[in-house]
Amino acid sequence: MVSVLVIYYTRGGKTKRMAEAVAEGVVSAGAEGSVKGVDYANMIDLTECDAVAFGSPNYFSYMAGDMKSFFDRGLGIRGRTEGKPAAAFTSGGGSSDTALASLERMIGAYRMVKAAEGIIQSGEMTEDILERCRAMGEALAKAAAERTAEPTN
Amino acid sequence: MVSVLVIYYTRGGKTKRMAEAVAEGVVSAGAEGSVKGVDYANMIDLTECDAVAFGSPNYFSYMAGDMKSFFDRGLGIRGRTEGKPAAAFTSGGGSSDTALASLERMIGAYRMVKAAEGIIQSGEMTEDILERCRAMGEALAKAAAERTAEPTN
Amino acid sequence: MVSVLVIYYTRGGKTKRMAEAVAEGVVSAGAEGSVKGVDYANMIDLTECDAVAFGSPNYFSYMAGDMKSFFDRGLGIRGRTEGKPAAAFTSGGGSSDTALASLERMIGAYRMVKAAEGIIQSGEMTEDILERCRAMGEALAKAAAERTAEPTN
Amino acid sequence: MVSVLVIYYTRGGKTKRMAEAVAEGVVSAGAEGSVKGVDYANMIDLTECDAVAFGSPNYFSYMAGDMKSFFDRGLGIRGRTEGKPAAAFTSGGGSSDTALASLERMIGAYRMVKAAEGIIQSGEMTEDILERCRAMGEALAKAAAERTAEPTN
Numbered sequence: 001m002v003s004v005l006v007i008y009y010t011r012g013g014k015t016k017r018m019a020e021a022v023a024e025g026v027v028s029a030g031a032e033g034s035v036k037g038v039d040y041a042n043m044i045d046l047t048e049c050d051a052v053a054f055g056s057p058n059y060f061s062y063m064a065g066d067m068k069s070f071f072d073r074g075l076g077i078r079g080r081t082e083g084k085p086a087a088a089f090t091s092g093g094g095s096s097d098t099a100l101a102s103l104e105r106m107i108g109a110y111r112m113v114k115a116a117e118g119i120i121q122s123g124e125m126t127e128d129i130l131e132r133c134r135a136m137g138e139a140l141a142k143a144a145a146e147r148t149a150e151p152t153n
Numbered sequence: 154m155v156s157v158l159v160i161y162y163t164r165g166g167k168t169k170r171m172a173e174a175v176a177e178g179v180v181s182a183g184a185e186g187s188v189k190g191v192d193y194a195n196m197i198d199l200t201e202c203d204a205v206a207f208g209s210p211n212y213f214s215y216m217a218g219d220m221k222s223f224f225d226r227g228l229g230i231r232g233r234t235e236g237k238p239a240a241a242f243t244s245g246g247g248s249s250d251t252a253l254a255s256l257e258r259m260i261g262a263y264r265m266v267k268a269a270e271g272i273i274q275s276g277e278m279t280e281d282i283l284e285r286c287r288a289m290g291e292a293l294a295k296a297a298a299e300r301t302a303e304p305t306n
Numbered sequence: 307m308v309s310v311l312v313i314y315y316t317r318g319g320k321t322k323r324m325a326e327a328v329a330e331g332v333v334s335a336g337a338e339g340s341v342k343g344v345d346y347a348n349m350i351d352l353t354e355c356d357a358v359a360f361g362s363p364n365y366f367s368y369m370a371g372d373m374k375s376f377f378d379r380g381l382g383i384r385g386r387t388e389g390k391p392a393a394a395f396t397s398g399g400g401s402s403d404t405a406l407a408s409l410e411r412m413i414g415a416y417r418m419v420k421a422a423e424g425i426i427q428s429g430e431m432t433e434d435i436l437e438r439c440r441a442m443g444e445a446l447a448k449a450a451a452e453r454t455a456e457p458t459n
Numbered sequence: 460m461v462s463v464l465v466i467y468y469t470r471g472g473k474t475k476r477m478a479e480a481v482a483e484g485v486v487s488a489g490a491e492g493s494v495k496g497v498d499y500a501n502m503i504d505l506t507e508c509d510a511v512a513f514g515s516p517n518y519f520s521y522m523a524g525d526m527k528s529f530f531d532r533g534l535g536i537r538g539r540t541e542g543k544p545a546a547a548f549t550s551g552g553g554s555s556d557t558a559l560a561s562l563e564r565m566i567g568a569y570r571m572v573k574a575a576e577g578i579i580q581s582g583e584m585t586e587d588i589l590e591r592c593r594a595m596g597e598a599l600a601k602a603a604a605e606r607t608a609e610p611t612n
Contacts, residue, residue: 039528040534041532060259073500077501195349195383230348230350368527371528378519
């Protein structure tokens with residue numbers, strides 16, 4: 001069974017709720033889904049999962065600094081995540097599109113492959129947003145399964 | 154005597170050298186200059202100094218994550234730094250101009266006032282860059298002294 | 307009205323629940339209570355509140371590293387917290403008494419005054435533990451009010 | 460050739476000097492030696508090196524919080540470092556023996572094997588201390604080479 005990891009940063013809890021919805025979507029698609037706060041996620045988690053989602057609130061039109069530090073720490077191992085299906089989501093007011101773009105640029109810098117459209121949450125949490133998070137989880141599970149099934153010889 | 158603080162993040166040591174050159178410029182202008190790695194700088198340091206410089210390497214076209222976390226932690230106290238003279242510098246290859254821009258946006262977000270042109274270092278460290286750092290320190294010391302001398306009634 | 311701040315670190319959420327219970331106790335005693343994850347608490351928060359509680363899970367028989375970093379960053383401002391009422395609580399299995407001791411030593415190192423017995427939670431969360439957290443909040447609110455009422459001349 | 464990694468935290472630079480001396484000792488023993496600040500070391504670095512040294516200043520009778528956070532992040536991968544030769548060193552005034560003990564407990568918790576006596580530096584840096592650091596590097600290189608040479612069937 002493929003495994004999909006959701007790495008997130010949260011303060012108020014909204015990004016965590018979105019992370020859990022992504023993991024629910026993963027499970028509903030028959031894969032193994034788990035969530036980890038970025039403060040205790042490490043590079044082995046990132047390299048060993050079959051697909052990954054990143055979630056962060058929007059602070060100063062960018063991902064949270066602690067999330068950025070995670071990517072900074074992995075500078076030297078980017079080759080190992082090449083081709084891994086990935087997706088991103090953000091929460092918070094204001095121009096969350098730049099925060100989402102900051103996460104999606106990391107997906108590119110780590111040579112991962114964007115497997116679902118990014119999600120921008122703002123204002124009150126809605127069931128619609130959570131449903132889109134679940135769909136993101138399903139898409140990641142599917143992309144991971146397809147990639148694992150590819151002949152590698 | 155006014156005090157100017159230089160807050161920096163470094164890995165290889167280049168940003169630290171630039172930070173120390175800024176502090177030298179502060180001292181040469183007759184003010185008190187000090188440097189602090191961002192991992193042990195705190196919001197009291199930031200609010201109590203009379204002027205401040207921020208230095209970071211360029212990682213992924215942005216300031217280092219640990220530097221971003223510093224600004225994230227101060228989200229609630231931004232009003233207290235209004236009008237404080239500030240400046241920024243970056244080191245490292247590639248498009249350091251976006252990293253510099255990320256620091257200068259923080260100067261704006263914290264309602265500080267840019268008191269010197271930003272400095273972008275790339276490749277080998279040169280005496281010319283260090284000289285510009287010293288000039289930045291002098292400009293900050295001067296701006297801090299002028300601001301302190303203003304009548305406040 | 308006096309203000310009491312609860313600074314905590316959490317992964318699974320248990321320490322956060324305890325933090326919120328402490329804040330409930332503060333409010334029930336007629337004071338202002340708030341909680342902050344340690345990743346976005348800063349030294350101004352610590353110096354300006356009238357009393358403080360610290361909560362951390364037990365990792366390797368010590369507080370979480372991110373909580374320790376908070377105290378490391380404040381090394382230079384310890385004189386400003388002298389006499390402030392404080393208390394600590396921990397969650398998690400194993401020898402949480404050493405984790406609690408690590409927090410209570412910080413209370414001493416920052417020259418704060420222990421205003422309530424420490425609480426050690428392990429295994430499943432119980433209503434009894436949460437009740438003790440509320441009592442801690444009440445004790446902190448009371449100690450803060452008494453201290454504020456003291457003649458300072 | 461075996462590789463030995465030195466992971467350190469520094470503020471004033473003393474622990475970094477010690478880290479570099481350990482790496483010199485590694486190289487003089489014919490192995491590959493490298494140093495990394497803990498803020499950009501990751502779990503892949505730790506699991507893939509053949510031996511490791513940890514260095515930290517003594518803050519509040521314990522390793523630096525940022526070093527502790529590194530170990531906290533690896534909680535789940537401790538089995539992968541079983542048997543790896545390791546050693547620790549500390550700098551700074553006061554009771555650095557408790558800081559050293561905090562690092563050496565991590566060596567045990569990660570099931571690594573202490574391959575050299577710990578080093579406690581205090582006061583001014585001396586050539587004697589740096590010589591002992593070099594000897595630590597040699598001992599780690601030797602232990603790593605012996606372990607790699609062991610038949611594993």
